[in-house]
Amino acid sequence: MKRFRFSSFMLVAGLLFIYLPMLILVIYSFNESKLVTVWGGWSIKWYVGLLDNTQLMGSVARSLEIACYTAVAAVALGTLAAFVLTRISQFKGRTLFGGLVTAPLVMPEVITGLSLLLLFVAMAQMIGWPQERGIVTIWIAHTTFCAAYVAVVVSARLRELDLSIEEAAMDLGARPWKVFFLITIPMIAPSLAAGGMMSFALSLDDLVLASFVSGPGSTTLPMEVFSAVRLGVKPEINAVASLILLAVSLVTFLVWFFSRRAEEHRKKAIQQAIEEAAADGWQQPDKRRAAAPV
Template sequence: MVPQAPAKTDGRAGMNDLPVVRSPWRILILVLGFTFLYAPMLMLVIYSFNSSKLVTVWAGWSTRWYSELFHDDAMMSAVGLSLTIAACAATAAAILGTIAAVVMVRFGRFRGSNGFAFMITAPLVMPDVITGLSLLLLFVALGHAIGWPSDRGMLTIWLAHVTFCTAYVAVVISSRLRELDHSIEEAAMDLGAAPLKVFFVITLPMIMPAVISGWLLAFTLSLDDLVIASFVSGPGATTLPMLVFSSVRMGVNPEINALATLILGVVGIVGFIAWYLMARAEKQRVRDIQRARQG
């Protein structure tokens, strides 16, 4: 009898067949890591229900600071401004980042392609102080030259956030585009579909999870930005990080704990919904591919 060669297995199957070693040290390190990450958030949530004015002294359970938070006009104005800027900046960055990613991945090598990719991704490694100062000088120079912008405020903050958020979105979407199978798009164009139709009907649905992830990342970065907004904002535009930072320097206000708890809740809910939608879309995509191969 001729001995049969062992069946070939890929690297992933071999890795999946490896036994799982449950070491007490690994479990301890895992517990310590999660404790280090989430214990401060848990303490923040607990102390948001503290009735004392001192954030480090527990005086009983109360929703007092939530009530005072919603009656704080300055805080609510900063929250509204930050959410508006973040949503608009994330939307613009998602559109521009998608276009930039398509140019970098689908257009291949062209004259100036390396320079284009460098200019798109440069904000990723640029310090926020340098970015904010350069944008401030740009807005001041434009104001003297053409009279626009006449003053710094919501518009200048939005433009600044779009500038650096686009780089993050472009990187996320370009990595997804490189993983796609070009044969589906090529087959559609062979059947007579226009490139623009191929993009909106085939390519965009396949990269939509990456677009959503990029939008959420840009929204978070814009909402969290303090340094750049401090440079390009004016006296009439105070974002939430700027207000919180100025308040903390003068003493921690218990309202900040309540606000942070609400933000954690909203971010957690939105993140779960986005994860669920992307997981369902990925499963549907796999089923469609399997159905197409069987047909």
């Protein structure tokens, strides 16, 4: 009982440590006072004031745009890398390739950002692209960083799959690309959703890489917040952070809901196919007995 109580206490303390600051941030976003540490009553004027703050709203829209692009590209590249690592056994350089894919996970972001900055500068001098650093360079940097997380998540799911399902489909005449898109992809859909959400959150939260590879007019939300808090936290920052928390929570819930529905439909389809196969197996001996001569 004492152990259970201590474990429960540590669980509650850990959850409060994580989520209580978020709750305080949301509450103070409705603060009437300009001083974020002094409560002056309830008000929504800071949310209304966001509409007039074009610089802050522009950085929010820019960060969301980059995060969406990063999630899509990271899921695509990470899934291909995971498939190569887990399915192509005759690939001799698989160990080296796996190390290169997962290198961004352990490499400091400062080193990654500096190396990408030098790469973009060298490319601009050699081939004339990119002419200026902006949304595209930030997107490339975030995709390079987030694809490693997707590869790890998806490869773990691919190793758990039953290969007999894919082999049965190929025995029935399905080509490899058709097996991949119609069988493998639906079975790893939850891991794809998890990797996409992780990439979206990492891109939206990144400050170091964006600081290295951004240019004029491409300030992201973390950069805007970091420059603003040097002079003190503004109430508008609390308001925009609350809106982002709401948006991320809503997207997370929708992804979880539709992934759960897809998983339930898949299980029902498998169960129905098993029942139909069992029914056919019982009917065939009965037909043979009926057709046999007396």
